[in-house]
Amino acid sequence: MSRSILSRWLLGFGFFLLPVAALLLLILLDALQVRMPARLLEVGPPQAREWVMPQSAFWRFGWGAQVFVQRGQADGVGAEFRWVERGELESASAPEALVRVRRFDASALFGIPVEVCDGAGCTAWRNQPLTADARLRLELADGRQMVLSGTDIAALDTLNRDGTFKRLGHWLRALAGVVIDAPRNANTEGGMGPALVGTSMLVLLMSAIVSPLGVFAAIYLYMNQDRGGFARLARAAISNLAAVPSVLYGAFVMVAFVYGLGGFIDQTFFAHRLPSPTFGTGGLLWAACAMALLTLPIVVTVTLEGLERVPQGLIEASLALGATREETLIRLVLPLARGAFLTGLILAISRAAGEVAPLMLVGVVKSAPQLPLSPDYPYIHLEQKFMHLGHQLYDLAVHAPSFEAALPMLKVCAALLLVIVLSLNLIAFALRARLIRGMENMLP
Amino acid sequence: MSEVVFQIDDLSVRFANRQALRSLTLSLKQHEVSAIIGPSGCGKSTFLRCLNRLVDLDPEANVSGSICFKGQAILGRAVDVIALRARVGMVFQRPNPFPLSIFENIAYGLRLRGYRRAAELDERVEAALKAVGLWTEVASILLEPAARLSLGQQQRLMFARAIAVEPEVLLLDEPASALDPISTLKIEELIFALKDRFTVILVTHNMQQAARVSDFTAFLSGGELIESGETTRMFTNPTAKATEDYITGRVG
Numbered sequence: 001m002s003r004s005i006l007s008r009w010l011l012g013f014g015f016f017l018l019p020v021a022a023l024l025l026l027i028l029l030d031a032l033q034v035r036m037p038a039r040l041l042e043v044g045p046p047q048a049r050e051w052v053m054p055q056s057a058f059w060r061f062g063w064g065a066q067v068f069v070q071r072g073q074a075d076g077v078g079a080e081f082r083w084v085e086r087g088e089l090e091s092a093s094a095p096e097a098l099v100r101v102r103r104f105d106a107s108a109l110f111g112i113p114v115e116v117c118d119g120a121g122c123t124a125w126r127n128q129p130l131t132a133d134a135r136l137r138l139e140l141a142d143g144r145q146m147v148l149s150g151t152d153i154a155a156l157d158t159l160n161r162d163g164t165f166k167r168l169g170h171w172l173r174a175l176a177g178v179v180i181d182a183p184r185n186a187n188t189e190g191g192m193g194p195a196l197v198g199t200s201m202l203v204l205l206m207s208a209i210v211s212p213l214g215v216f217a218a219i220y221l222y223m224n225q226d227r228g229g230f231a232r233l234a235r236a237a238i239s240n241l242a243a244v245p246s247v248l249y250g251a252f253v254m255v256a257f258v259y260g261l262g263g264f265i266d267q268t269f270f271a272h273r274l275p276s277p278t279f280g281t282g283g284l285l286w287a288a289c290a291m292a293l294l295t296l297p298i299v300v301t302v303t304l305e306g307l308e309r310v311p312q313g314l315i316e317a318s319l320a321l322g323a324t325r326e327e328t329l330i331r332l333v334l335p336l337a338r339g340a341f342l343t344g345l346i347l348a349i350s351r352a353a354g355e356v357a358p359l360m361l362v363g364v365v366k367s368a369p370q371l372p373l374s375p376d377y378p379y380i381h382l383e384q385k386f387m388h389l390g391h392q393l394y395d396l397a398v399h400a401p402s403f404e405a406a407l408p409m410l411k412v413c414a415a416l417l418l419v420i421v422l423s424l425n426l427i428a429f430a431l432r433a434r435l436i437r438g439m440e441n442m443l444p
Numbered sequence: 445m446s447e448v449v450f451q452i453d454d455l456s457v458r459f460a461n462r463q464a465l466r467s468l469t470l471s472l473k474q475h476e477v478s479a480i481i482g483p484s485g486c487g488k489s490t491f492l493r494c495l496n497r498l499v500d501l502d503p504e505a506n507v508s509g510s511i512c513f514k515g516q517a518i519l520g521r522a523v524d525v526i527a528l529r530a531r532v533g534m535v536f537q538r539p540n541p542f543p544l545s546i547f548e549n550i551a552y553g554l555r556l557r558g559y560r561r562a563a564e565l566d567e568r569v570e571a572a573l574k575a576v577g578l579w580t581e582v583a584s585i586l587l588e589p590a591a592r593l594s595l596g597q598q599q600r601l602m603f604a605r606a607i608a609v610e611p612e613v614l615l616l617d618e619p620a621s622a623l624d625p626i627s628t629l630k631i632e633e634l635i636f637a638l639k640d641r642f643t644v645i646l647v648t649h650n651m652q653q654a655a656r657v658s659d660f661t662a663f664l665s666g667g668e669l670i671e672s673g674e675t676t677r678m679f680t681n682p683t684a685k686a687t688e689d690y691i692t693g694r695v696g
Contacts, residue, residue: 320534322530323556
């Protein structure tokens with residue numbers, strides 16, 4: 001008895017839960033450290049000094065002989081990132097005057113501000129707020145000075161002077177920015193905002209399409225389960241659909257919906273815009289259709305299971321009271337299967353949130369100039385191309401100009417995707433548990 | 445001589461590979477408690493399910509012969525089974541309350557009949573609960589899940605659910621077989637009280653129960669009607685040997 005429990009725990013935790021938990025923790029910790037400001041350090045001999053920022057604020061607790069650092073140099077002066085010997089960093093100083101200047105359209109600079117000039121003349125820099133017409137003179141590590149226009153500067157962080165709380169504030173603001181902002185610099189800077197909006201719009205639209213389809217299909221199969229023939233064939237087809245590779249759904253939707261239906265819609269309703277396509281090209285609507293088709297088997301199977309789990313005794317009781325089959329379905333069976341349908345939908349959503357391959361054929365893009373949701377009529381732009389977390393992950397990993405520069409965003413992207421999918425799965429788990437408990441409570 | 449409610453002629457039911465009922469002919473009278481007794485597997489439940497056509501739910505069931513309910517044939521495709529079931533209520537072997545509140549369990553059937561007004565629903569639910577003697581026990585917990593009640597209370601709730609919609613006949617499929625002796629006694633008293641308002645057809649394998657509550661008894665064995673007649677006569681002076689053996693406990 002105790003041995004079987006032990007082995008079950010070993011199996012359960014050792015082989016499945018632990019690796020999953022460890023992976024999750026690793027990705028989340030990594031993502032949380034993104035944009036976490038560390039102290040700026042001075043390394044190298046005096047004649048070739050360099051100002052660097054370790055990419056993790058906890059680099060002292062890490063392992064490995066070298067530490068990955070960002071070099072806040074002027075554009076075109078060597079690589080933006082490099083590895084530094086751990087020993088060298090440990091003995092490095094952190095000059096108080098050093099600041100980080102974050103720029104809108106280029107990488108960050110590390111330097112010592114010298115003076116600020118505006119229309120009224122120049123004054124020494126004393127951490128005053130910069131107006132738009134001000135110019136900042138900044139001394140860089142190699143001794144050169146650089147003049148920056150106030151309009152180029154996104155923010156100026158006095159990291160080496162700030163206390164822990166101020167740096168914490170920096171970090172939280174940076175994290176929020178990473179989640180909310182629009183991407184810049186080939187997606188390596190800025191944030192995930194459009195991809196988050198795109199992903200959630202896709203998932204919402206997919207749910208709106210798959211819910212009625214799935215429920216009606218499940219009801220059809222449930223009501224016709226004894227009649228053999230077509231219903232049995234449909235049941236087999238549904239289970240087989242779940243095994244079709246997801247990219248095939250993308251290909252199917254591209255041919256049948258985008259070129260077929262979309263082309264027809266364009267010719268009929270948007271002829272004045274041709275030859276530039278409106279619905280005849282990939283877009284949010286078609287991507288949602290592909291996802292709905294992809295997840296239909298999940299919704300149908302789980303809903304059907306819920307319908308069939310309603311005890312025969314209850315159905316007989318309802319029929320014996322003079323209810324028709326339809327009344328029994330609507331008043332008794334469907335309410336009892338509500339939880340199962342919700343579980344199916346959430347499983348479908350978490351599948352859809354993580355699926356990328358079919359989307360690449362039907363409307364997802366690296367960078368969408370406009371959100372599919374806007375204050376302009378008709379507010380939701382179904383025909384528009386959109387950004388998606390999963391695709392952004394792929395794009396950052398494969399197509400970023402510099403992998404090191406893309407790494408922080410890559411980590412955040414992976415973590416966001418994981419958090420979304422995981423929390424949806426947890427909701428499904430909780431719902432099912434509640435449903436089972438509810439049924440136990442109510443059933444004889 | 446009271447009126448015949450069910451006239452059954454030459455009724456046979458066959459499942460895929462099993463003959464459940466064989467050429468049964470029987471008439472059941474109004475405002476009587478008719479008991480159908482017999483060993484398990486003798487087809488008495490199948491017989492009961494023919495009377496409200498619940499037997500239709502089994503796609504393998506093959507029913508032949510004729511059943512007339514108050515002069516109207518009720519077997520065959522053209523019959524409106526929904527209307528039939530509205531007139532012939534049923535209580536099952538195990539209490540099967542809907543996963544709803546006590547109130548909603550009874551209101552379920554009333555709503556099917558088109559009762560919508562809250563006052564009317566309240567009144568009829570209360571009347572049904574009073575008729576089964578459950579009102580004083582559940583009046584304060586009407587909105588609690590029905591499954592919280594004890595098994596015996598649940599079964600009386602099932603009686604209330606069936607009679608709330610005012611059927612003419614009550615089919616009882618071993619209604620006390622899952623209950624303790626006290627609850628069984630209450631159910632028997634209830635059956636006795638309901639006799640004035642409904643025609644009751646009681647399937648049971650409990651001979652004492654049949655003897656206590658019924659006016660008329662039919663003994664089934666192996667899918668065939670062995671003997672039927674007035675209960676007192678059946679239990680004191682059975683004509684068939686099989687009946688005597690069963691009643692005296694030598695068989696079954």
